[in-house]
Amino acid sequence: MNALTLGPFAVDPDGILRPLHPGAPPALHFAWRGRACDAELDGGRLRLASAAARIPSSAEPGADRSRAFAELAGLPALLPRGWTVKLLPDHRVQLQSEATLTTPPTATSLIAAMVRFALALDPYLDRLEEAGVR
Numbered sequence: 001m002n003a004l005t006l007g008p009f010a011v012d013p014d015g016i017l018r019p020l021h022p023g024a025p026p027a028l029h030f031a032w033r034g035r036a037c038d039a040e041l042d043g044g045r046l047r048l049a050s051a052a053a054r055i056p057s058s059a060e061p062g063a064d065r066s067r068a069f070a071e072l073a074g075l076p077a078l079l080p081r082g083w084t085v086k087l088l089p090d091h092r093v094q095l096q097s098e099a100t101l102t103t104p105p106t107a108t109s110l111i112a113a114m115v116r117f118a119l120a121l122d123p124y125l126d127r128l129e130e131a132g133v134r
Contacts (some may be wrong), residue, residue: 006107015106017041028110032124046099046110048117052125053133054070055091066068078127080099080120093133095124101103 004011008026010018019041025041026083032082037050055061055072072093079095086094096122106120126132 004107006110009107009110011079011107015108017105017107017110021115028114030114030118032121035121035125037118039110039116039117041101041105041110044101044103044105046105046113047096048100049094049096049100049116050117050121051088051094052095052121053128055093055133057091067131068133071128071133075127079124081123093128095121 005020006017006022007028012018018132025040025042027038030037031041034048035050035052037048040047056065058065071089072085079085080097083097085094086096088094095127097117099117101113102109
């Protein structure tokens, strides 16, 4: 039986992931609630990130940047242990986390970790939206 392809991985019949292109860590890109998300596998560690929102520009009519920055400043204290928040140079707000996958990593453990990340992301997306950070 041939291996199935899942993004940058070959999935063996037993579900084990094998990078198609050894060298750079393989990554999958997906969207959750219209936000770009990334899952990058490096050994047994899975780095997960989401472009959760963007601080509004001062040129946008009605933009309440002070409220947006205040929400962003308080966000790290609310995040689960191991999560980080970054304000990127283009004013995007990125939420990041890591997960440990089974050894060897399987398609099931990868997809489950991505789903757990996306579901855990929801309340923080809601908070940011309520503060005008979309």
